[in-house]
Amino acid sequence: MSVDIKIINTSKHPLPQYQSAQAAGLDLQANLDESYLLHPLQRVMVGTGLFLELPLGYEAQIRPRSGLASKHGITVINSPGTIDSDYRGEIKICLVNLSDEAYTINDGERIAQMVVAKHETAHFVLSESLNGTERGDGGHGHTGK
DSSP: OOOOOEEEEOSSSOOOEESSTTOSOEEEEOOOSSOEEEOTTOEEEEEEEEEEEOOTTEEEEEEOOHHHHHHHOEEETTSSEEEOTTOOSEEEEEEEEOSSSOEEEOTTOEEEEEEEEEOOOOOOOOOSOOOOOSSTTOOTTTTOO
């Protein structure tokens, strides 16, 4: 299945693309005038030059690229970031360097991936009790290691 999404591209780069036929995420590229040196534990907002009009009932999730995270410690700090269907600003990626070495972000570099997903809108129904389950209120670590 697919969904049509209006997009404005003010960057110097092609539209986001899936890197394989069954990929869930589209790669997003940095849109920079010059390279940026990201120091250890530093955060930076990196523009993509992309603006979306997502249909009602859809969101775009921004996630780290596994290669950048595993090889260089570069990740999306608010992962997954959410782009709501009523947002019309530029997609910017909040990157953080979790390594002990500086990392250079270059123009056109694939810095994150975007997954477009359907979502439901919740309607809360106030109640005095909840149905019981086998798990009950067992929380963090309740099943052991």
